[in-house]
Amino acid sequence: MRRLKNKVRAAIFFGCMVFSLTSVHSNDQVIYMKDGRVITAEIISQTAFKMVIKLPDGSTKEISKQDIKRVAFKEAKTPEPKDKTPVGPPTPTPEEIAKQQEEDSKKQAVLDEKTEKRKKQIEEAKRNRLELFLGTGSGTVNFQGANFYDHVIAVGSSLGQDSGKFEYPIEPKPKSGKASSFEVRYSWNRFVGEVGASSVTSSATQNIIGVDGPSSGTFPKLIHGSYDVSMKHVYGNFSYSVYPHPKYDIRPVIGYHQFWTKTDNSNALAFGTGVAPLFSDQYFGTDPTSVAEGLKGFSYGIQYDIKFEKFEIRTGLHILQMKGYGTYDRQLNAYAPASAQTQAEDIDEYNKWVAKGAIIDLKILYPWKYGVSFWMGLNSMSWTYTMSESALSVGNEGSGADPQNYILGKLLFESLVGPGALKETKATTIQIGATYSYDFNK
Incomplete structure (x- = not known):
């Protein structure tokens, strides 16, 4: 009997030893404590009297089995493999592979279609064409030159007289006249070059x-006459297409321009009572005036062409930066019948300009056949002036210019009267014409 008891004790001791040496690698074991706490941890090892656990924060803790109410063992955690190579995504099924390939094929087809469409547009937009434009119509030139110089001379003359004598020029209203234009335009792929000339006259x-x-009194004075204003314009433009397309085309443009404007008022008549002290009674005579101006400079802007079915619209905006000169010549030849007195007076002016402005051009083309198109267009030009330098000459017949009056007149002209009298020059034309186009690609 005693031997049997010893065997039982040995078996129990051996079982405890084996249990104590066994590490239970489980995952998320729940330990219910007698005091009501619930601990979720991994049991690292245990003996008959204590248990070592690993908490979720990685720390270890030893607890007595006498404090444990029960332990709930869950499914053992699969030990991590020593190989840390990440596991790839699951292998797709043949159906998934086929579906993805179909979607990729559709996307690529859309991209290929867009690429081919754009290539076709670029190819269709290629040009190798020469165009000739001829146009005629009407236009007006509101030239600031004639009235500007008349105003300056009138102010200077009024300041130099006494007893309230003065001159006041009424601003002329231009009347429409003839306009004509000529242009050559060559287009090669993305490049477009233009040269042309235009002319407009107005009265x-x-x-x-x-x-x-x-000095004994004042009497009315009148100078009256009519004159023509002619403006001539030559230019050259170069532009480049930033997005070639067969239906529309937008191009930045740079250019060079020259303008010549001229008036000849040869039939002006003057009536008055004299310019004291030369005349003491009424007089009459002629007062012909000639004004000329020349400006040249560069421009920058944008051109835009668009096609609507059979019509084509071409527009352009050009910003002008120019320099030039202006001249004025006024000659008074007067005669007083009562006293048989005569007088000849000459006023000359030369000055330099800086001008800034813009040109807006619009053409609507209708293609006919045999390379011929008909067009209608509107052109508007305007610019303002800044005076940079001047030279003034005023003198009577046989006496020449008075140096003192010259210095005072030049100072007055450049600093006060001249800048205050400056106005804007404008020219507007409406024309119709024909165009011949030769396509070298056909």
Whole structure:
């Protein structure tokens, strides 16, 4: 009997030893404590009297089995493999592979279609074409030159007289005249070059009113005449297409321009009572005036062409930066019948300009056949002036210019009267014409 008891004790001791040496690698074991706490941890090892656990934060803790109410063992955690190579995504099924390939094929087909479409547009937009434009119509030139110089001379003359004598030029209203234009345009792929010339004439009436007379009194004074204004323009432009397309085309453009404007008022008549002290009674005579101006410089802007079915619209905006000169010549030849007195007076002016402005051009083309198209267009030009330098000459017949009056007149012209009298020059034309186009690609 005693031997049997010893065997039982040995078996129990051996079982405890084996249990104590066994590490239970489980995952998320739940330990219910007698005091009500619930601990989720991994049991690292245990003996008959204690248990070592690993908490979720990685720390270890030893607890007595006498404090444990029960332990709930869950499914053992699969030990991590020594090989840390990440596991790849699951292998797709043949159906999934086929579906993905179909979607990729559709996306690629859309991209290929867009690429081919754009290539076709670029190919269709290629040009190798020469165009000739001829146009005629009407236009007006509102030239600031004639009235500007008349105003300056009138102010200077009024300041130099006494007893309230003065001159006042009425601003002329231009009337429409003839306009014509010629242009050559060559287009090669993305590049477009243009050279051309235009001419427009307009008429206006000169009216200068005031009072004049000898020192004993004042009497009405009138200068009246009509004159033509002609403006000629030559230019060259170069532009480059930033997005070639067969239906529309937008191109930045740079250019060079020259303008010549001229007026000749050869039939102006003057009536008055004299310019004291030369005349002491009424007089009459001629007062022809000639004004000329030349400007040249560069431009930058944008051109835009668009096609609507059979029509094509071409527009352009050009910003002007120019320099040039202006001249004025006024000659008074007067005669007083009562006293048989005569007078000849000459006023000359030369100055330099800086001008800034813009040109807006619009053409609507209708293709006919045999390379011929008909067009209608509107062109508007305008610019303002800044005076940079001047030279003034005023003198009577046989006496020449008075140096003192010259210095005062030049100072007055450049600093006060001249800048205050500056106005804007404008020219507007409406034309119709024909175009011949030769396509070298056909």
